[in-house]
Amino acid sequence: MINPDYKYSGTCGIQHEEPLLFEHAHDAPEALNMPGVDGDISPELAAFARKRPTNIPGLSEPETVRHFVRLSQWNHGIETGFYPLGSCTMKYNPRVNEQVVRLPGLAHIHPDQPEESVQGALELLYELQQWLGEISGLPHVTLQPAAGAHGELVGLMMIRACLDARGESNRRKVLVPDSAHGTNPASAALCGMQTVELKSGADGRIDLDELKAHLDGDTAALMMTNPNTAGAFESDIREICQLVHDAGGLVYGDGANLNALVGVARPGDMGIDCLHINVHKTFSTPHGGGGPGGGPVVVNETLAPYLPVPRIEKQGSQYKLIHHDQQSIGPVLGSAGQIGVMLRANAYISAFGREHLHKIAEDAVLNANYVLHRLKERYHVPFEGLCKHECLLTDEYQNSHGVKTLDIAKRLIDLGFHPMTVYFPLIVHGAMLIEPTETESRETLDAFCDAMLEIADQCEAGETEMLHDAPVKPFRRRLDETQAARKPVLVWQE
Numbered sequence: 001m002i003n004p005d006y007k008y009s010g011t012c013g014i015q016h017e018e019p020l021l022f023e024h025a026h027d028a029p030e031a032l033n034m035p036g037v038d039g040d041i042s043p044e045l046a047a048f049a050r051k052r053p054t055n056i057p058g059l060s061e062p063e064t065v066r067h068f069v070r071l072s073q074w075n076h077g078i079e080t081g082f083y084p085l086g087s088c089t090m091k092y093n094p095r096v097n098e099q100v101v102r103l104p105g106l107a108h109i110h111p112d113q114p115e116e117s118v119q120g121a122l123e124l125l126y127e128l129q130q131w132l133g134e135i136s137g138l139p140h141v142t143l144q145p146a147a148g149a150h151g152e153l154v155g156l157m158m159i160r161a162c163l164d165a166r167g168e169s170n171r172r173k174v175l176v177p178d179s180a181h182g183t184n185p186a187s188a189a190l191c192g193m194q195t196v197e198l199k200s201g202a203d204g205r206i207d208l209d210e211l212k213a214h215l216d217g218d219t220a221a222l223m224m225t226n227p228n229t230a231g232a233f234e235s236d237i238r239e240i241c242q243l244v245h246d247a248g249g250l251v252y253g254d255g256a257n258l259n260a261l262v263g264v265a266r267p268g269d270m271g272i273d274c275l276h277i278n279v280h281k282t283f284s285t286p287h288g289g290g291g292p293g294g295g296p297v298v299v300n301e302t303l304a305p306y307l308p309v310p311r312i313e314k315q316g317s318q319y320k321l322i323h324h325d326q327q328s329i330g331p332v333l334g335s336a337g338q339i340g341v342m343l344r345a346n347a348y349i350s351a352f353g354r355e356h357l358h359k360i361a362e363d364a365v366l367n368a369n370y371v372l373h374r375l376k377e378r379y380h381v382p383f384e385g386l387c388k389h390e391c392l393l394t395d396e397y398q399n400s401h402g403v404k405t406l407d408i409a410k411r412l413i414d415l416g417f418h419p420m421t422v423y424f425p426l427i428v429h430g431a432m433l434i435e436p437t438e439t440e441s442r443e444t445l446d447a448f449c450d451a452m453l454e455i456a457d458q459c460e461a462g463e464t465e466m467l468h469d470a471p472v473k474p475f476r477r478r479l480d481e482t483q484a485a486r487k488p489v490l491v492w493q494e
């Protein structure tokens with residue numbers, strides 16, 4: 001029996017409350033089509049006989065399917081609406097890429113199969129390596145790392161190995177700007193490095209004097225993001241790289257923001273030695289649901305000897321996995337990489353092709369500046385000028401009405417949009433980071449900007465109480481997110 005308190009919208013068949021599967025279950029003991037045991041259990045198996053019921057809820061297949069599909073409908077997803085999370089590049093993922101990865105010859109292979117039997121898959125992976133090398137200007141590539149953060153760790157391990165080979169094992173200091181993504185200092189610490197925070201300049205960019213003051217004989221690397229997490233291009237990038245190199249260090253690039261540069265500018269040409277690429281941000285792949293990602297690392301000649309194994313190489317017309325290499329940092333994943341994610345990336349890049357790749361970055365940057373332009377009179381813009389692929393606003397104008405970033409973000413839910421990234425980067429107070437990506441139309445951007453302007457109007461009209469209560473339309477209202485994160489209840493108890 002479904003609890004009569006569970007509400008239906010009455011218009012679209014969406015059930016707005018859902019019991020757990022176990023609460024749902026009717027009295028039938030189990031929903032398993034297993035034949036009973038005839039006669040005695042053989043003595044060999046008796047020890048394994050189940051003493052308690054399996055605790056599988058007694059539901060039919062349609063009941064089970066409907067339960068999970070109903071849950072899935074509560075989520076705002078990239079296929080139900082605009083998803084302007086900054087620093088995440090949540091873009092629509094073309095369906096054709098999903099078809100590519102489901103081809104049986106790709107979906108049903110195993111990492112331990114003989115190389116001769118997976119030449120096609122290896123060719124596609126090799127081709128992706130070539131693409132990523134060309135796009136980044138850093139020609140030596142590993143597809144192994146399983147996410148951006150994993151790529152950071154792998155890149156730093158290579159930098160450490162390189163410094164050790166130079167006899168400079170004292171170099172363990174990694175400089176990280178205070179605008180960096182939290183994974184940067186975390187990866188450095190995990191790699192046994194000491195992180196030192198660089199205070200950003202008044203324009204949100206790296207301050208050259210601050211950088212110079214921290215560079216010394218113990219510096220292993222500068223870890224930087226370009227464009228940075230405030231959506232601003234580090235215009236001193238060449239000088240920054242030169243300063244680090246002159247001090248004997250290497251430059252690690254966080255490539256999560258590559259969407260702003262693809263086909264237009266190359267981190268390798270800017271002087272960066274090592275970069276991870278979040279293929280699940282820049283080149284397709286459903287992202288944000290906790291599924292697999294990919295963080296290929298691309299490097300220059302200096303770091304090439306330290307790339308992980310196995311490596312994919314082309315020898316004549318054959319593709320080979322190279323399992324041993326003396327200076328390699330060794331394997332960092334059980335296989336050559338998350339193949340499904342890499343194949344989607346190859347499909348996304350190939351769909352644009354060499355001639356049109358620049359459209360990705362140009363449209364992403366245009367869209368972000370369009371949003372910035374429409375909102376800048378009504379929302380405070382902390383750093384002047386054009387932005388790259390994401391625009392940064394704050395709640396400063398709304399604060400005087402008692403309204404904060406969180407209220408604005410929650411109100412967007414009522415108006416049909418997923419909130420933007422809030423309170424990141426940390427270098428501005430009340431940050432709202434909006435990244436539209438290249439896949440959104442002007443109509444979608446206008447609808448979002450209209451919603452943001454409506455919120456600004458409501459704020460000025462004194463609708464503070466409603467904004468504090470937002471979202472007011474969904475069945476679930478403002479949740480205690482801290483409690484949910486700190487004390488999650490993950491186990492069903494009878």
Ligand SMILES: *Cc1c(COP(=O)(O)O)cnc(C)c1O
Pocket residue numbers: 087088147148149150181183184225229254256257278293294295
């Ligand atoms: C997303 C992101 C990361 C981490 O990448 P994951 O793939 O989520 O591990 C690092 N740096 C920046 C700037 C990011 O946006």
